[in-house]
Structures are given as C-alpha cells and as structure tokens.
Amino acid sequence: MVIFRIELRRSIAPWAGLALLLVALGFLFLLSGPWWKVPAPWTGHTTTTALWLRFLLVFLWPIAVGAGAIQGMRDSRSGMAELLATTSRPGRHRALRLAGAVGALSALGFLLVFAVGLGEVLGHGGFVSASFLPVVGVGLLAVVAGSWVGLAVGRLLPHPLTAPALAVLTLVASVLAWTSVDAQVLSMSYTRFALLAPALGQPRGALVTTSGSMDLGQTVWFAGLAATGFLLLAAESARARVLGLLPVLAGAAIALPVFPASTDGLLTPDAVAAQKRCDGPICVSRAHEDMLAALAGPGREALALLAKLPGAPTRIEEQTGPYSYTSPPARDPGVVYLDFQLNDDLLTADAAALRTAVVSGAGLPGCVPPSYGEVSDMSARMIAAAYFTGELRALPEYAGNWFRRNSPLVEPAWAKFRALPPDVQFARIVALRQVLLSCQGDPLDTLVPGARR
Known part of the structure; x- marks a missing residue:
C-alpha cells in the first residue's frame, strides 16, 4: 500500500482524473448543448445523465489514453528502465501498482462527473433509478482500459510524440465511431466496429437506456482491452508481449457478433422509467406518473369524442421508445400515443390542451x-382537432405555437372545412385517419382539396 500511495502522489494519476472531471463539466455547464434540451435533458433522469456522460467519452477517452501514455514513458525517459529490470521484484508487481493508481483516479474523475449529474437530477426533480449502472459501469471499464493501453504504449514506445499522437489517433477513431452510431449525424453508415469505442450517440429520449447486447459486448471487449494493456505493461519479453495480445483479440471475437446489427438495437426503453402506470385506458410511464391524474379526465373525454369514428382508438399511452430523427412516430389504430419526452409542453398543459393533443389528427x-413540422401534416391535424373540440388552436407539440401564428393556410382551410355539411366533414375526417395510418396521400388535401393552391 505504501508503494501504491507513492504512485498516487508522484504519477500523473491525479491530473488524469482532474482533467476528465474539468473537461466534462466544462462541456456540460459552459456550453448550451443538446444535453440541456428535449427530448433528453441530462437533468431529467439518472440514466440519461449516464448516457450523456458516455457521449462525452468522444473527448474524454483520448484524454485517458494520452495521460496513460505520458505516464508509461516515465521509466524510460528518466533512465530507470535498466535499473528496475535488475531488481528481484517481478515487473507485474510494479505494473499493478502503477496501473491501479492511474486507472483508479481516472475512473474516479469519471465517477465524480456522474455524481455532479446525480445532484443536478435531484435538484431539478428528475427521475432516479438504478438503471444507470450498466451504462456507467461500461464507461468506467472503458476509461480504465484506455488508461492502461496508454500506459502500455508509452512504455513500449517512449518517444516524446507518442502521447500526443496516440491521443489524436484515439480522438479521430472516437469521432468516426460516434458518427457511425449517432442517428442524428449520419455522416457514416453504421458498423459494429464503431462499438469498440466507448462513446455513444446523443440519447434519443429520457426513457431509454443501452440494450443488453451492447452492454454485454462492450463489457467483454473493454475487459479484454484492459487485460491486454496490463499484460503489455508488465511484459518483460517479446513472447510475453505477443501473448498479451490474446485477450484483446478474444474480446473482439466475442463482442462483435454480440453487438446489435443496426442502430435500432442500440437503445431500448428503460425497464424502470418506462414502466406503465395506468388509470383504466390511460397509461403513462413511471417517470411521468404525476401526469396520470391530469390526463385521466381530458383523456377519457377525448376518447369519447373519437369513439364515433370507425375503428376508433380505445387507449391512450405514452410513447416510451427511442425518439427517431429520421422516421415518423409510431402509430396504432387502437392507441393514441402522447410523447412527453419530445413535447415537454404537455407536462404543463391544461385540460383543454391535453384534450387537443389526443384528438389531433383524429x-x-x-x-x-x-421536428420537421411539415405544413400539410400539421395543418390537417390541427383542423381534425378543431373538428372535435370546436376551436382551432395550436397543437401542444414541437413548433406548434409558431406554426399557429405564422402559417397562412390553416385559418382559410379551417373556414372552408367548417362550411361543409356535417356528413361530408365526418367522411373526410375518416379519410384523413386512413391517410395518417398508411402515410399515403396528402393530409390537408384530404380534408380540404386544393387548400395549398
């Protein structure tokens, strides 16, 4: 323990942990990034906090690797390598203490960032559960593995350019991997090899977490990477170095087939936060359980209004799956889905707005x-809501108020639709529902032919 404490004081370990802490907190608090915004604010749920921390590993992992490389060059740069080789103590003993110090304090820096995030979640009244453990655990393992690989490379290649070159290469690889797994970036096609880096794409919702297959594969991979880093650090012969590569090769061979085959398999609804809480036909997630009482009355009224339609929906459920940047929302003829993650206005909406949200688009x-806000689509759903409520009002969703104020089509189209005979209005609402179910045809033209001309 004495030698371990000495390594803690005289090595780069404290500075590595401090660098991870300061860089991460600088990103989170000094930049107005997407981590403050819907659909996944980092203060809304502890698992979302962990997912954003994994996203930041794009920048944090190169720091851990580079710091390890700086420390790994210490003995050779100070001329101590030959002297230490003559001592009776096995090299693995020295390697264990050095790797333990650097890995432990790097991991501590990572954990302290999460601790700050946990405080933010509690301070903002967010949802707390233990679902973050696999996300944080894999991140911790990746940080330790990165620092140990850096130590090994620094020991094997004790050149002044080794540490900066290794950090830059790690950064480039991390960015390329991130662009492959982040659906919003779409600069590279998805490949399983991208999951060999620890950084994740931006969280696509506050009710999601990493899939079990990804957690399992990355745990195996980073464990193998860490083992190889340590074995190379402790190796004292060429044969030992070659054998030290076996864990990382085995880890890759096991992990790659386990990884999800597409980006759709990276995230999954959080089993705790997304758990259903129901009041009859009205269901919300456990994370938004306080909305159940507010939604129950307006929701039942809205279902009663929709009941006159053929094949009318009979349930209202919160959308709990990952938010897609490129695909339309999920739909079911028997269920009205509400998205409290993306449409956070619903969390403070009054009864009239909640009723409008349910009957919009029939x-x-x-x-x-x-996020596209297409004119025909939003106009038609506003008019459909007005058909049931008798009042044309902005939809309580993304860009709804802006669209209500700035679209020149809605008011004239609503006036034309309202002038139609009741049976024609009803038939067109039924037709609109079929258009929105199949996503074939123009929604506004279905209600008011020629409205866009």
Whole structure:
C-alpha cells in the first residue's frame, strides 16, 4: 500500500482524473448543448445523465489514453528502465501498482462527473433509478482500459510524440465511431466496429437506456482491452508481449457478433422509467406518473369524442421508445400515443390542451419526423382537432405555437372545412385517419382539396 500511495502522489494519476472531471463539466455547464434540451435533458433522469456522460467519452477517452501514455514513458525517459529490470521484484508487481493508481483516479474523475449529474437530477426533480449502472459501469471499464493501453504504449514506445499522437489517433477513431452510431449525424453508415469505442450517440429520449447486447459486448471487449494493456505493461519479453495480445483479440471475437446489427438495437426503453402506470385506458410511464391524474379526465373525454369514428382508438399511452430523427412516430389504430419526452409542453398543459393533443389528427400522429413540422401534416391535424373540440388552436407539440401564428393556410382551410355539411366533414375526417395510418396521400388535401393552391 505504501508503494501504491507513492504512485498516487508522484504519477500523473491525479491530473488524469482532474482533467476528465474539468473537461466534462466544462462541456456540460459552459456550453448550451443538446444535453440541456428535449427530448433528453441530462437533468431529467439518472440514466440519461449516464448516457450523456458516455457521449462525452468522444473527448474524454483520448484524454485517458494520452495521460496513460505520458505516464508509461516515465521509466524510460528518466533512465530507470535498466535499473528496475535488475531488481528481484517481478515487473507485474510494479505494473499493478502503477496501473491501479492511474486507472483508479481516472475512473474516479469519471465517477465524480456522474455524481455532479446525480445532484443536478435531484435538484431539478428528475427521475432516479438504478438503471444507470450498466451504462456507467461500461464507461468506467472503458476509461480504465484506455488508461492502461496508454500506459502500455508509452512504455513500449517512449518517444516524446507518442502521447500526443496516440491521443489524436484515439480522438479521430472516437469521432468516426460516434458518427457511425449517432442517428442524428449520419455522416457514416453504421458498423459494429464503431462499438469498440466507448462513446455513444446523443440519447434519443429520457426513457431509454443501452440494450443488453451492447452492454454485454462492450463489457467483454473493454475487459479484454484492459487485460491486454496490463499484460503489455508488465511484459518483460517479446513472447510475453505477443501473448498479451490474446485477450484483446478474444474480446473482439466475442463482442462483435454480440453487438446489435443496426442502430435500432442500440437503445431500448428503460425497464424502470418506462414502466406503465395506468388509470383504466390511460397509461403513462413511471417517470411521468404525476401526469396520470391530469390526463385521466381530458383523456377519457377525448376518447369519447373519437369513439364515433370507425375503428376508433380505445387507449391512450405514452410513447416510451427511442425518439427517431429520421422516421415518423409510431402509430396504432387502437392507441393514441402522447410523447412527453419530445413535447415537454404537455407536462404543463391544461385540460383543454391535453384534450387537443389526443384528438389531433383524429388520434394519430403525423407522417413526418416530429421536428420537421411539415405544413400539410400539421395543418390537417390541427383542423381534425378543431373538428372535435370546436376551436382551432395550436397543437401542444414541437413548433406548434409558431406554426399557429405564422402559417397562412390553416385559418382559410379551417373556414372552408367548417362550411361543409356535417356528413361530408365526418367522411373526410375518416379519410384523413386512413391517410395518417398508411402515410399515403396528402393530409390537408384530404380534408380540404386544393387548400395549398
């Protein structure tokens, strides 16, 4: 323990942990990034906090690897390598203490960032569960593995350019891997090899977590990488160095087939936060359980309004799956889905707004990704909501208020639709529902032919 404490004081270990802590907190608090915004604010859920921390490993992992390389060059750069080789103590004993010090304090820096995030979640009244453990655990293992690989490379290649070159190469590899797994970036096609880096794409919702197959594969891979890093650090012969490569090769061979085959398999609904809480036909997630009482009354009223439609929906459920940047929302003829993650206005909406949200689009979402705000789609769903409520009002969703104020089509189209005979109005609402179910056809033209001309 005495030697271990000495390594803690005289090695780069404290500075490595401090660098990870300061860089991460600088990103989170000094930049107004997507981690402060819907659909996945980092203060909303402890698992979301962990996912954002994994995202930041794009920049943090190169720091851990580079710091390890700096420390790994110490003996050779100070002329101590030959002297230490003559001592009776096996090299693995010295390697264990050095690797333990650097790995432990690097991991501590990573954990302290999460501890700050946990405080933010508690301070903002977010949802707390133990679902973050696999996400944080894999991140910790990756940080330790990266620092140990850096130590090994620094010991084997004690050149002044080794540490900066290794850090830059790690950064480039991390960025390329991130662009492969982040659906919002789409600069590279997905490949399983991208999951050999620890960084994840931006979280696509506050009710999601990493899939079990990804956690398992990355645990095996980073364990193999850490083992190889340590064995190379402790190796004293060429044969030992060659044998030291076996764990990382075995880890890759096991992990790659286990990894998800597409980006759709990277994230999955959180079994705790997304757990259903129901009041009859009205269901919300456990994370938004306080919305159940507010939604129950308006939700039942809205279902009663929709009941006159053929094949009318009979349930209201919160959308708990990962948010897609490129695909339209999920739909089901028997279920009205509400998205509290993306449409955070719903969390503070009054009864009238909640009722409008349920009956918009005759109980169906649009056929474009929610952030697109296509004119025909949103106009038609607004008019459908007004048909049931008798009042044309902004939809309580992304860009809803802006669209209500700035679209020149909605008011004239609503006036034309309202002037139609009741049976024609009903038939067109039924037709709109079919268009939104199949996503075939123009929604606004279905309600008011020629409205866009």
